[in-house]
Amino acid sequence: MGASTHGSNTKRIWTVFIILSLITFVEVVLGIIKPAFLFHTEVLTLSLLNWIFIILTIWKAYYIMWAFMHLEGEKASFRWSIVGTLAFLGVYLTAIVLTEGHYIHEVFQNSSYRWIF
Numbered sequence: 001m002g003a004s005t006h007g008s009n010t011k012r013i014w015t016v017f018i019i020l021s022l023i024t025f026v027e028v029v030l031g032i033i034k035p036a037f038l039f040h041t042e043v044l045t046l047s048l049l050n051w052i053f054i055i056l057t058i059w060k061a062y063y064i065m066w067a068f069m070h071l072e073g074e075k076a077s078f079r080w081s082i083v084g085t086l087a088f089l090g091v092y093l094t095a096i097v098l099t100e101g102h103y104i105h106e107v108f109q110n111s112s113y114r115w116i117f
Contacts, residue, residue: 016067023060027053046098054094058087 038049
């Protein structure tokens with residue numbers, strides 16, 4: 001009984017490692033190559049490449065919670081109370097950072113108030 005549990009845990013660890021490594025590899029390759037059709041296509045004032053990075057990062061964060069916080073064995077309502085809250089806060093933080101970054105960029109480009117920043 002102990003050997004099969006150890007074997008399944010080893011398999012689980014390698015599965016998580018491979019999935020997270022593949023997602024990270026895709027992010028790194030897209031960041032290095034920066035395909036023009038993704039980089040110059042805008043969706044909601046953000047390039048499609050940035051949206052892909054945001055989605056892959058959220059997916060990775062969800063999978064880390066799923067695997068390392070052992071959420072796969074919990075009730076659905078408990079999982080959603082954790083994942084839903086963190087997803088909302090993540091999207092909210094991303095929106096605030098992008099809005100403020102865009103504002104600061106506009107100030108540096110077009111404003112006479114550059115000295116404030």
